[in-house]
Amino acid sequence: METDADRTTLWRELRGWPRSVQVGVAVAAGAVFASAFVIEPFYSHDLPDESAWAEGDLPDHLPVGTVEAPSEEPGAPEGVGPYDGEPLWTTAVEEETDQVAHVDQGLLRLSDGRFTLERDGAEVWSHEWEGYGPAIGVAGDVVVFSERVDDFADEDYEWPGRQDTVALDLDTGDEVWRDREASFVTVFADAVLMTECTGEQQGRIGDCTLHSRDPADLSLQWSTPTYASARSLDGGDWTGEPVPDRLLFESFPNGHEDRTVTVYEDGDALVTVETDAGADLAGDTLVLYDDYDENPADDCTATLTGYRFGDAEPDWEVEAATRKNSTLSSCGGLPATGSGDGLLPLTLDGVPSVLDAATGEAVWEAPGEGQAIAVGPDALVVAAWEDGAGNLVAYDTVSGEERWRASTNFGSGGRATILGDTLWLYGDASMWGWSTYEVYAYDLASGEGAALPGSSAYFAPGAIVMRSGGYDDPVLTAWPTRIW
Structure with a gap:
């Protein structure tokens, strides 16, 4: 089910x-x-x-x-x-x-500068917007729009700027509430994350405050002080994605030269790390990864570092193999960087493996070669380094046997999930x-494929x-x- x-x-x-x-x-x-x-x-x-x-x-x-x-x-x-x-x-x-979304109230259409609701083939209401990169999200009976009040290039711009955020009734298009205090806004189906800032970048907690608010009426769910410029790394889906239980946020305490990543749960900070690397979650571990390898001549690799919640220092660090592009001129990225169950598919020391993010240790190794690309219930999927028939293999991690073999097109930038x-x-x-x-x-059981x-x-x-x-x-x- x-x-x-x-x-x-x-x-x-x-x-x-x-x-x-x-x-x-x-x-x-x-x-x-x-x-x-x-x-x-x-x-x-x-x-x-x-x-x-x-x-x-x-x-x-x-x-x-x-x-x-x-x-x-x-x-x-x-x-x-x-x-x-x-x-x-x-x-x-x-x-x-x-783009379109089918909701109880009708058909939503999102286009450049215009958002409409249609019902029975007729337009019920429309909302015009300007600017670049608005945050948009369907949240229950409202749709929330958030766009910048001022532009970074404006002569009178004052850092960090402000967002004009408005919630419209999905059925009628009428305004339900409006906010112009937040500097950074991310919209989910059940929460609007708003960061309000003082304008200071003094490297201290409290230069901004993160609020989680109910999209129905803007009532406060929780709030917590943060470093400057705190914003969500979990991008909301405009068609209605619920907020994750644990939130990944980045902030810039002293300006663009330093960056921190923090994991929050109900407003509580679980771990904070200063880093320029990519970030993802695997179980109860913050995984930082750098999969930008600019020199394919000496093989392509990515570095991953794990921080357990509550730990200030890294608990483990590993180097995983990535694949070269078809012309052997550049390196690709990691096919997967996070997971809910804390298991990661990585090729370690040339062996496709399942890594436990809690310990940084490989808990299962495949008997063949290739790039580990996805891990699921009792299964590890491996893609051969070269394209060709039978280049995709699924292993049963309980029996250790090959479960099936199929063919696929999987390039250096390919991604995978189960x-x-x-x-x-x-x-x-x-x-x-x-x-x-x-x-x-x-x-996953038989290897039957569909496009x-x-x-x-x-x-x-x-x-x-x-x-x-x-x-x-x-x-x-x-x-x-x-x-x-």
Whole structure:
């Protein structure tokens, strides 16, 4: 039986879902718009966040990540056909970057600068917005919009700026409440996270205060003092994602030159670490990872460090192998960096392994070679370093035997996760985004594979939304996250 956790886990773990590279200036511009408020790149190197800089405090340079040259469309893997199940819904849209959500009140349409509710084919209400990168979220009977009041480039800008946050009644479009005090806002289905700041960056707790508020009426759920510029690393899904039990936040106590990551639970700080690395959660452990290896000549590796909640010092550190791109010119990232059960798939000392994040020790090792990409109930999935027939293997971690072998397309930027009995592989989008099979699902028990038609667009709880059709007649189709 599908649980609430099943319906939301995919979004939480796959926040890095790839955007297909579109063709033409208009499509490229649309992709930039879409990335502003919904989908993050599935693999990118962190850039300094300008909103966290004090006025006039600019970095000397920005790091530039490796750009992989486009390759020919690979097509579906051998033995993997189109998924023949029924979609959850199918809706035509006007622009490729438009998004929709089906709610009790009707059909929500989100486009560039405009948000509407339709019922029985007619528009009921609309909301216009301006600016760049608004935070948007459906939360029960309201939808919350948050956009900056002032811009970083404005002459009269005062750090850290303010957000204009408004909640609209989903049924009527009427304003329910408005707030203009918070500097950073993240919207979830059951909480609006708001950081209010004094404007100081003095390296002390209390330069900002984090509030968790009820989206229905803005009433306070909890609050806690934080360092400066504290904002959530758990991006909310605009179609209605519940707030995680544990929240990952980053802050900049003294400006952009130093960064801390903190894990909160009901307002209590469980662990705080000063770091520039990526961050994720695995059970009761904060996992910091650096998977940016700019020199593939001496093999590709990533460093992971584990901090148990309550510990100020790291409990373990390991080095895991990552894969090179198809031209051997750059290194890819880690296929998975966090998990709810505290187990991580990593290739350690050349051996695909299951690592226990509580101890930093490998608790199971595969008898074959390759890159460990996903771990699930009694299973470790390994992708061979080279493409080809039978390059995807699932091992039974109880018996130690090979469970099945299949074929897949899994590139250096590929990502993987297991939900129930379904293994999802995604990433390395092709140049043509309208009819490629970029998202693959495998039955964890048998290895049977299926490809979702189209290109990945965005997520809704319990659904993967794919885009198909041409530039002039795009169609969005939602598929269930569990198909076996």
